[in-house]
Amino acid sequence: MKKVSWITTVVTLIFLAGTAGAQDYVIGQGDVLTITVYENDDLATTARVSTQGSIRMPLIGQVKVAGSQVSEATQEITDLYADGYLVDPQVTVFIKEFRSRKATILGAVKNPGLHELRGHITFLEVVSTAGGFTESAGDVAVVKRQKNGDGFDQDVIVINLKKLVEQGDLSKDIPIQNGDRIYVKKAPVFYVSGEVKKPDAYKYEQGTTIIKAVTLAGGFSDKASPGKVRIVRKEAGQEKVFNAVKMDAPVLPDDVIVVPESFF
Helix, strand or coil: CCCCCHHHHHHHHHHHHCCCCHHHCECCCCCEEEEEECCCHHHCEEEECCCCCEEEECCCEEEECCCCEHHHHHHHHHHHHHCCCCCCCCEEEEEEECCCCEEEEEECECCCEEEECCCCCEHHHHHHHCCCECCCEEEEEEEEEECCCCCCCEEEEEEEHHHHHHCCCHHHCCECCCCCEEEEEECCEEEEEECECCCEEEECCCCCEHHHHHHHCCCECCCECHHHCEEEEEECCEEEEECCCCCCCECCCCCEEEECECCC
8 A cells, every 4th residue: 555645644634533532531540630620729639540549639538530531530529529618619630641541552663562542542643652654564453452351352453554544434543442452564565586677575465467566676677588587486385486477467475576687
C-alpha cells in the first residue's frame, strides 16, 4: 500500500477520532486527579488514587473513584458535597496524570514498547504515541485482548489498515483498552537482483508481475538478458528455480527475481 500519504492521512484521522472527550475515561489506581469546586478554593484537591481505589476529599473524606468514569466520579463527589455541605456545588474532575492503563505496541512502528493510555484513546492515537508507522508497515494490525484477566482467554481483533488509513474508515479505529497487545505487521516483500538499475527489496502487492517488479527496480540495465529472467521461490520449505519466466508471470511474497547478464 502507498505510504507517501500516510502521515497526512493518519494525522487527520487522529484529529477526527480524538473528538471524544475524556469524560468516559475509567479512573484506575495510580491516576492523579485534580478536583475543584467552584467558588470553594479551600476544597481544591490533587490526589493520587490509592491501591484501594479511593481519594481523600475535604469534608467528605474517602471517596471511591477507581472503576468509575470521570463523569461518574464528578457526579459522586457533587452528590456528597450537596448532602448537607454545599448548595448546588459545581465540581470539576481533571486527570492530571494517567498511571493505571497501559498497552503494548510492537512491529512496524517507530517506537515500539509499553505506552500509557491517556484518556479515551484509539488505535491510531496509540500509533501516534509510538511515533507513527514505519515504511515497512503492511496492511494489517492485530490487537490481542484478555477476556477475563487470566492471560489465557483472548480476543483477537484484526484491523484492516488499508481501509482505515487509505479509505478513512474510522470504524476500524477501535478504542484501545488496558493490557491490550498491538502488533503492526510488516508488509511482505520480494527481491529483485542482477541486471536492473535499482536491485533491492520491494513491498509486495497482490497482482505484481515480473514486468512490474522490474519497473519498480528501475528497469533493465544495458547488460540485462530479459529473456532469461528467473524466479527463486520457496515451496514447502524447498527452494525452486523457475527459468525463463514470462514478463506477465505473477510474483509471490519472498520471491527472488534474478535478471542475468547477457553475454552476447
